[in-house]
Amino acid sequence: MSFLVNVRNGLAAAGAVLALGVAPAIAAQAQPVPRYDAEAFYATTSFSLGNASGHVFNAETSHVLISSDETGVFNAYALDPATGERTALTGSQTDATFALSWFPADGRVLVTADQGGNELNHVYVRELDGTLRDLTPGDNVKASFSGWSADGSQFWLMTNERDPAAFDLYAYDSATYERELVFENATAFAPGPISPDGRYLALVRNRTSADSDIFLADLSQPGSEPVLITEHEGNIAYSAYTFTPDSAALVFATNEHGEFNQAWTHDLATGEKAPLIEADWDVMYVGYSPSGRYRVHAINDDGRTAVTMLDTQSGAPVELSGLPEGDLGGVRFSRDESMIALAVSSSTSPADIYVADLATGEVVRLTSALNPAMDEAHLVPAQVVRFDSFDGLEIPGILYVPHGADADNPVPAVVWVHGGPGGQSRAGYSPVIQHLVNHGYAVYAANNRGSSGYGKTFFHMDDRRHGEEDLRDIVAAGDWLREQDWVRADAVGVMGGSYGGFITAAALTFHPEAFDVGINIFGVTNWVRTLQSIPPWWESFREALYDEMGDPATDADRHYAISPLFHAHNIVRPMLVIQGANDPRVLQIESDELVEAARANGATVEYIVFPDEGHGFLRRENRITASNAYLEFLNTYLAGDGE
Numbered sequence: 001m002s003f004l005v006n007v008r009n010g011l012a013a014a015g016a017v018l019a020l021g022v023a024p025a026i027a028a029q030a031q032p033v034p035r036y037d038a039e040a041f042y043a044t045t046s047f048s049l050g051n052a053s054g055h056v057f058n059a060e061t062s063h064v065l066i067s068s069d070e071t072g073v074f075n076a077y078a079l080d081p082a083t084g085e086r087t088a089l090t091g092s093q094t095d096a097t098f099a100l101s102w103f104p105a106d107g108r109v110l111v112t113a114d115q116g117g118n119e120l121n122h123v124y125v126r127e128l129d130g131t132l133r134d135l136t137p138g139d140n141v142k143a144s145f146s147g148w149s150a151d152g153s154q155f156w157l158m159t160n161e162r163d164p165a166a167f168d169l170y171a172y173d174s175a176t177y178e179r180e181l182v183f184e185n186a187t188a189f190a191p192g193p194i195s196p197d198g199r200y201l202a203l204v205r206n207r208t209s210a211d212s213d214i215f216l217a218d219l220s221q222p223g224s225e226p227v228l229i230t231e232h233e234g235n236i237a238y239s240a241y242t243f244t245p246d247s248a249a250l251v252f253a254t255n256e257h258g259e260f261n262q263a264w265t266h267d268l269a270t271g272e273k274a275p276l277i278e279a280d281w282d283v284m285y286v287g288y289s290p291s292g293r294y295r296v297h298a299i300n301d302d303g304r305t306a307v308t309m310l311d312t313q314s315g316a317p318v319e320l321s322g323l324p325e326g327d328l329g330g331v332r333f334s335r336d337e338s339m340i341a342l343a344v345s346s347s348t349s350p351a352d353i354y355v356a357d358l359a360t361g362e363v364v365r366l367t368s369a370l371n372p373a374m375d376e377a378h379l380v381p382a383q384v385v386r387f388d389s390f391d392g393l394e395i396p397g398i399l400y401v402p403h404g405a406d407a408d409n410p411v412p413a414v415v416w417v418h419g420g421p422g423g424q425s426r427a428g429y430s431p432v433i434q435h436l437v438n439h440g441y442a443v444y445a446a447n448n449r450g451s452s453g454y455g456k457t458f459f460h461m462d463d464r465r466h467g468e469e470d471l472r473d474i475v476a477a478g479d480w481l482r483e484q485d486w487v488r489a490d491a492v493g494v495m496g497g498s499y500g501g502f503i504t505a506a507a508l509t510f511h512p513e514a515f516d517v518g519i520n521i522f523g524v525t526n527w528v529r530t531l532q533s534i535p536p537w538w539e540s541f542r543e544a545l546y547d548e549m550g551d552p553a554t555d556a557d558r559h560y561a562i563s564p565l566f567h568a569h570n571i572v573r574p575m576l577v578i579q580g581a582n583d584p585r586v587l588q589i590e591s592d593e594l595v596e597a598a599r600a601n602g603a604t605v606e607y608i609v610f611p612d613e614g615h616g617f618l619r620r621e622n623r624i625t626a627s628n629a630y631l632e633f634l635n636t637y638l639a640g641d642g643e
Contacts, residue, residue, distance in 0.1 A: 033378045033403045036438055038627040041431035042620050043371040044350050045070045049330040049341055052287060053147035053193070054101020054110065056332035056341055063087075064332075064341045064366070065109065066353060067098045072620035074098055076111045076126070081339070081355045084366045089126055096618040100145045103174060104152030104335075110145055117582045117614020119535070123157050125177070135177060140164060146191070149198050156182075158191055165539030167191050169201060169219075182219050188539040189215065189226065192240035197247040200268065202240035206544035209422070210235040210460055214252055216268075229266055232256070237456070241285060245292035251276060253283060259455030263297065282453060289333040294318065294358075296331045300453045303384055303398060303426045305329060309340075320356050322363035324349075327428065347382035347400075350429045378403070380437045382427035385444070387480040389473045393461075396454060397446040397477065398427045400437045407485040412639045413442035415477045415515070417496030417503045421466055421548065424453040435627050441634060444481055448473035448503075463548050464555070467506050467562030474503055475514045493638045495519035495630070498586065498615065505564035505594060508571045517637045519576045519630055522586045522615060525594040526566070527559035528552060535584050565590070568597035574604040574637040578626055580613035604642075606633060 050056040050065035057064060063078040068086065076089040076099035089109055090097045100110040100123070109126040123143045124132045136143035136159050146156035146169065153174055158167040162184070169183040169191065183201055185191065192202035192214075201217040203226055211234075215226035229250075230238045241251040241263060249268060253261040263277035263286050277283050277297050284298040284305065293313055299306045307328040309318040326346035333340050338358060345351035350369035356362065370376060385399040405411045414436065418425040425445035433443050447454065448470040450462030462470040474494060482489040494515040496504045501523015508518040524530050531552040534542065550558055560566055575598060579591040588609065595607045608629055610622045617623050636642060 033438065036374055036378070036435070038431075038435055038624045038631070040371050040374055041435045041438075041627065042624045043373065044431060045367070045369045046074070047343065047351055047353050047367050047369055048098075049332050049343060049353065050099040051101055051145055052330070052332070053145065055104060055148070055335065056102070057334040057339065058102045058107065059105055059335075061334045061336065061339060064353065064355065065089075065099045065102055069096075069618075069620055074618060076109060079353060079366055081341075081364065081366060089130075090132070094612070101148070101155075104148060110155070112143075112145065114614070115582075116612050117580055117616070117618065119584050119614060133177070135172065136161070142167075147194050150196050154198075156194055160536070163188075164536035169194075171198075182222070183217050193242050193250075194219075195243040195247040195250075195268075196245055199247065200243070200250070202243075202250055202252075204239055208235070208547035209463060209544045210237060210456065210547075212237050212239065212544070214238045214240055214250070214266075216250070229271065230254075237261075241283075242287055245288045245290060251286045255456050259457060287331065289337045290335055291337060293337060294333065298329075300424075303396065303424065303447075303453065304428075305426075307331065318358065319361055320363050321361050322365075323354065345429055347427050347429055348376050348379040348434075350431075378438065379434050384427060387477065389449075389476040391469075393449060393473075395446055395448060395473050395477065396451075397444050398425050399445075400433055400443045401486065402437050402440050402442060405440075405442060405486045410486050410488045411440050411442050412491035412493070412634070413444065413481045413487045414519075414634070414638075415474055415481065415492070415494045416443050416445040417474055417494065417500030418445065418447070418451065419496070419498035419500050420452075421450055421462065421470070421499050422452050422459060423499065424451050426453075431623070432627055432630065436631060436634070439631055439635075440639070442481070442487060444477055446474055446477040448477075464550050464558075466549060467502070467510070471503055471506050471510065474507060475511050478515055491516055491638050493517040493519070493634065495521065496523070497521035498523065501586070502564070505575075506562065508573055508575055509564040509567045510570065512570050512572050515573060517574045517576075517634065519578070519633065520591075520594070521578045521626075522580060522583055522591065523564075524586055525564045525590045527563045528556055529590065530586065531559060533587065565594050565597060568594055568603075569601045571598045571601060571603045574606075574633070574642070576606045576629060576633040577608070578629065579607075579609045580615060580617065581609055581611045582614040585615045604637070 046069045048067045066077050066079050067074050068077050074096035077086045079086050095113045097111050097113040111124050112121045114121045120142045122134050122136045124134050138161050141161045143159040148155045154171045157170050160167050166185040166188040168185050170179045171182045172179045189203035194201050199220050203215040206212045214230045215228050217226040236256045239253045243250055249265040255261050261282040263283045265274050265276050279299045282300045284300050286297045288295050295310045305327040326344045330343040341355050343351040352369050353367045354363050354365050380400045383399045386394050386396045389395045402411050450470045478492045481487045481492050494504050494507050501520040504518045504520045505523050505525050577591050577595050579588050581588050595605050598605045
């Protein structure tokens with residue numbers, strides 16, 4: 001369960017692994033690496049495939065449905081696998097619009113968009129004439145796409161129009177868009193997948209951050225109560241991955257049998273449970289081709305994604321030729337299972353779209369996400385590095401070191417803090433980080449205790465202790481950086497977004513001499529207000545959130561104690577604050593008040609508010625502005641003399 005999501009253009013791909021506690025060997029370049037401006041890093045293009053529950057290949061298998069921000073704003077596109085040509089399906093110049101699914105039998109498309117980052121997503125149909133029709137209208141409605149029936153006659157949408165705190169399931173007629181309420185979510189479950197035959201809906205109830213249950217709603221019995229299928233004692237976390245293509249079983253996640261999530265099956269007829277996938281890391285997802293011939297699953301392997309596609313007829317993994325090194329993500333099948341579309345990314349390259357012929361294994365690259373004006377060799381591969389924290393606990397992290405940094409040429413450094421709580425920095429392409437590294441800053445993305453991906457014990461180490469040991473891990477990461485001979489000991493800063501912004505502000509507040517500067521990107525600064533004003537659509541995990549963070553009705557004193565706003569008089573180091581005006585998670589007033597309080601104390605504070613963004617920045621021009629602001633601030637107050 002995650003309260004505050006990671007910065008949207010954050011970390012997401014693969015990296016090499018170093019020996020524990022060993023500083024990286026930094027190889028100097030034969031030629032100086034050119035400096036690229038922020039515009040160059042954002043001239044890269046973000047590509048992503050349509051929704052996993054939808055049809056990414058159209059009926060003729062002639063086009064792939066993708067989202068792209070090549071105009072500066074995300075829109076939906078049809079990608080020709082034969083030529084790589086992209087045709088715009090939507091043309092928003094303001095609100096990010098993301099592709100969901102082709103209709104099964106024609107060229108209509110489902111897409112989704114919110115309004116200026118307010119997270120109130122609506123679902124639209126793009127008609128054959130290019131017009132958009134809002135299928136989920138309303139001023140305060142949040143909606144999502146849940147999939148198609150097997151025969152394509154209807155599709156399912158979730159919407160909270162009846163009750164802002166609960167998402168009900170509606171079946172929409174594919175031809176007329178008439179709809180029927182098929183599940184009223186009276187107790188605010190967290191909705192999960194729907195069986196292909198349309199009979200069962202999986203639901204999750206989060207009791208705490210460590211304990212949850214799965215229920216099954218039988219949609220063929222309107223009004224019937226969902227049935228608990230994970231009776232257990234103690235703290236066990238369950239969640240639903242998918243149903244098998246024959247609708248015979250639910251595939252679900254459980255950490256009952258060890259530190260990590262395993263994939264198990266629940267037979268819908270007998271109730272019997274059986275292991276499906278076990279690994280030494282968390283199983284991230286499980287999916288199937290339409291007939292079930294192929295099964296795809298991913299493992300969160302020490303901050304990178306390891307994907308396996310299995311031919312269930314032969315029992316052998318599918319081998320593809322021509323894929324580059326990197327993380328595979330978003331595998332989507334054509335309906336005849338002859339082709340797949342997938343995304344591949346790495347720490348030095350954004351995700352590109354590929355298609356593969358499953359009969360021959362041949363792979364074709366369809367996009368070039370990296371700015372052609374940039375040389376990928378000038379970017380920096382991510383490395384997994386661990387260090388011992390203040391109490392001896394081993395903390396993993398992702399390290400980016402500028403070319404040419406060594407003991408003779410030490411560089412300033414920044415500790416990057418992920419969102420969450422419970423997020424994970426992963427080794428992958430980040431234009432923000434690569435921009436800083438290209439300009440001479442080492443970046444260490446530390447996965448403090450409480451981060452996901454390293455087992456349930458590590459994950460729960462900061463429950464009801466946020467702003468304490470997890471913060472001390474980040475301070476220890478700064479100390480570790482100073483010990484490296486390739487780092488300037490007088491120039492180590494901290495930055496992060498969302499929960500990472502909170503940790504950044506907390507570091508400047510409660511450990512005012514630990515870092516030389518801090519960059520707080522829409523961070524929580526007043527936990528008392530934040531936990532009392534969470535969006536209503538978080539109701540399904542409110543109890544779990546309060547279990548992890550503390551209930552504001554009983555733990556307000558601790559929330560006050562860890563909130564940087566109420567202790568801003570301690571801030572003495574320069575701080576940059578970045579905020580979206582439409583953020584529903586961290587309200588702008590949080591940043592306004594922190595800036596005012598720190599300035600009243602005489603601290604140097606720079607402040608930027610984007611009027612058309614929410615919790616994370618989706619417009620390219622704003623991301624460029626933010627990246628330039630980070631660099632200019634660090635150049636002035638960390639690497640420079642502060643003038």
